[in-house]
């Protein structure tokens with residue numbers, strides 16, 4: 001394992017933008033943000049000072065959306081709050097591999113590419129798994145399941161703090177639920193991540209009890225409560 005520590009999971013956006021995702025973002029001093037179309041997430045350190053917030057404001061521009069993900073630092077008062085969402089971070093606890101039988105029998109799982117983005121955006125609009133943008137696919141592997149040519153389920157890789165890969169955009173069309181699609185996709189991705197000596201983790205809204213139950217059954221454990229926040233720059 002390249003890095004087994006969980007401390008990097010306290011700043012998954014900043015750790016990704018300073019490392020594996022450096023070429024997918026922009027940085028100014030200790031502030032960083034993803035390129036437009038890839039993600040809206042931005043980061044400053046937990047002990048951010050006025051210069052860090054000013055740096056982020058310069059990166060984003062005036063009156064712009066600052067999606068701070070789970071950043072614990074509070075911006076200056078003139079940054080207007082846009083949203084707050086309570087969630088939890090869940091991690092693969094290590095040791096055993098995920099349910100290999102599910103992953104092994106996932107013959108209907110296909111890798112998605114740029115040509116699939118319109119269908120992926122349509123599925124996201126119908127299922128609301130969380131943020132997904134036209135270039136989010138550049139984060140890593142995205143897997144899908146089709147039914148009659150139509151994309152009915154998907155999941156993919158997003159944040160990449162050292163030693164970890166976040167599983168994200170887990171969604172199944174309402175008419176295709178309860179058939180084990182999400183379980184197969186998450187298990188397949190988790191096996192893929194573990195095979196390169198990283199550990200999977202994910203984030204889920206605290207109110208999403210169905211998804212939390214699914215992840216727990218697949219072997220994920222809750223690591224901590226997180227609060228997602230967004231602001232508007234002054």
Ligand SMILES: CC(C)(COP(=O)(O)OP(=O)(O)OC[C@H]1O[C@@H](n2cnc3c(N)ncnc32)[C@H](O)[C@@H]1OP(=O)(O)O)[C@@H](O)C(=O)NCCC(=O)NCCS
Pocket residue numbers: 127128129130153169170171172173176177178179180181182183184203204205208209210211213214
């Ligand atoms: C959560 C979601 C992805 C599950 O997709 P799915 O393909 O129906 O899931 P699966 O069929 O693999 O379900 C696996 C298990 O979880 C259970 N489960 C799935 N959704 C559930 C729900 N809403 N409530 C309770 N249990 C649920 C299933 O019963 C199944 O259990 P079983 O294998 O013992 O029968 C789907 O409901 C969805 O797209 N929701 C909206 C988007 C979302 O919230 N995504 C998660 C973001 S973190």
